[in-house]
Amino acid sequence: METSKLAYRETKTEDNRExxxxxxxxxxxxxxHRSAHVTLKEGIGIEGVLGRIG
Amino acid sequence: xxxxxxxxxxxxxxxxxxAHQLGTVTIVSRTSLTAPTTDSLKAALYLASGSLGAGTTxxxxxxxxxxxxxxxxxIAVTNATAPSTSGTTGIWTPSASLVYTTVTLxxxxxxxxxxxxxxxxxAIGVYTFGSQTITAGTFTLTMPTNDATHxxxxxx
Numbered sequence: 001m002e003t004s005k006l007a008y009r010e011t012k013t014e015d016n017r018e019x020x021x022x023x024x025x026x027x028x029x030x031x032x033h034r035s036a037h038v039t040l041k042e043g044i045g046i047e048g049v050l051g052r053i054g
Numbered sequence: 055x056x057x058x059x060x061x062x063x064x065x066x067x068x069x070x071x072x073a074h075q076l077g078t079v080t081i082v083s084r085t086s087l088t089a090p091t092t093d094s095l096k097a098a099l100y101l102a103s104g105s106l107g108a109g110t111t112x113x114x115x116x117x118x119x120x121x122x123x124x125x126x127x128x129i130a131v132t133n134a135t136a137p138s139t140s141g142t143t144g145i146w147t148p149s150a151s152l153v154y155t156t157v158t159l160x161x162x163x164x165x166x167x168x169x170x171x172x173x174x175x176x177a178i179g180v181y182t183f184g185s186q187t188i189t190a191g192t193f194t195l196t197m198p199t200n201d202a203t204h205x206x207x208x209x210x
Contacts, residue, residue, distance in 0.1 A: 018183050023191075035191030038183045040198045043147065043206030048061040 006032070017041055066144025066209035070137030082173050092136075093172035097152045098128030099193075100165040106180045113167060113175035122190075123157035131168060135200065137207075145205035152195040159188045166195060168206075179207060 007026040014020070018038050025033040068074055072090070084090035096113070100106055104117030115126055132150035139145070152166065164185040168178045186193065198204040 013184065020184055020186075022186075024189075031189050033191050034187060034189040035193065036186045036188060037192075037194040037196065038186070039196040040181065040183065040206070042198050042204045043181070043208060044179055045143075045203075045208035045210050047210045048066060050059055050061045052059075 060142070063139045063142030063144065066142070067137045067139040067146075068144075069209065070144055070146050070207065092133060093170050095131035095133055095148075095178065096128050096169055096171045096175075097131050097148075097195075098126075098167045098169070099124070099154070099159070099163045100167060102162040102164040102185045104165060106165055106167060108180075110167065110177045110180055112177050113169040113171075119159045119161065119163045121157060121159040121161075121188075124154060124159060127171070128167075129154060138200075140202035140205070142210075143202040143205075144209035145200055145202060145207065147197050147200035147206040149197075151197060154188070154193040156190065157188050157193060158190055159186075159193070162187055181206070 005027055009024040009026065011022045011024075012020070018040055020039070021037045023033075023035050024031050065074065098113055099119040101117045101119055106117070113127065118126060120126070129152060131148045131152065134149040135147065137144060137146040148168075162185040165180060165182050167180055170176045170178060183195070197206060200206075202208060202210070
């Protein structure tokens with residue numbers, strides 16, 4: 001593959017749940033490499049509920 | 055001072071540690087009853103068309119991604135940080151990013167299932183993210199901060 005013909009594209013998106021960076025290399029307009037790095041901002045919370053006696 | 059009804063914070067993290075057994079359960083034998091080794095966890099990716107959720111009880115290959123460089127069942131989860139308590143919240147987060155190296159996954163996926171591969175592939179959590187495809191590249195899922203409001207598992 002002639003790397004000098006590769007075009008590089010990077011896309012960053014972010015919302016309240018995650019931050020994502022996608023990197024792509026294109027050859028003649030066709031994606032030949034695509035990686036993604038997703039950073040989760042938060043997991044899952046479970047609230048323990050205590051019953052009542054009496 | 056007055057007493058306050060509460061589910062104890064220490065109990066929440068000890069549940070994650072397996073310190074309490076309030077009923078009978080069949081588990082895969084561990085090498086020691088008094089000081090059992092940590093179970094192995096895995097992380098499998100699922101197609102955006104899948105239907106995983108709170109009703110998921112165990113790993114299944116149904117709707118799992120497939121493609122070059124990806125092995126069914128996913129990858130090992132690095133678990134070097136034991137569950138702990140932050141304030142009164144029991145917390146746990148994998149200690150390293152999940153990295154699927156040199157894969158090609160052409161069908162959109164948006165979910166990772168964390169499951170216990172030692173204990174009959176029992177499900178732990180289903181986590182979704184923005185839909186992705188990978189072409190001869192790497193998919194990295196970096197974990198949130200391991201604290202009471204961000205940890206991957208928070209028992210509040």
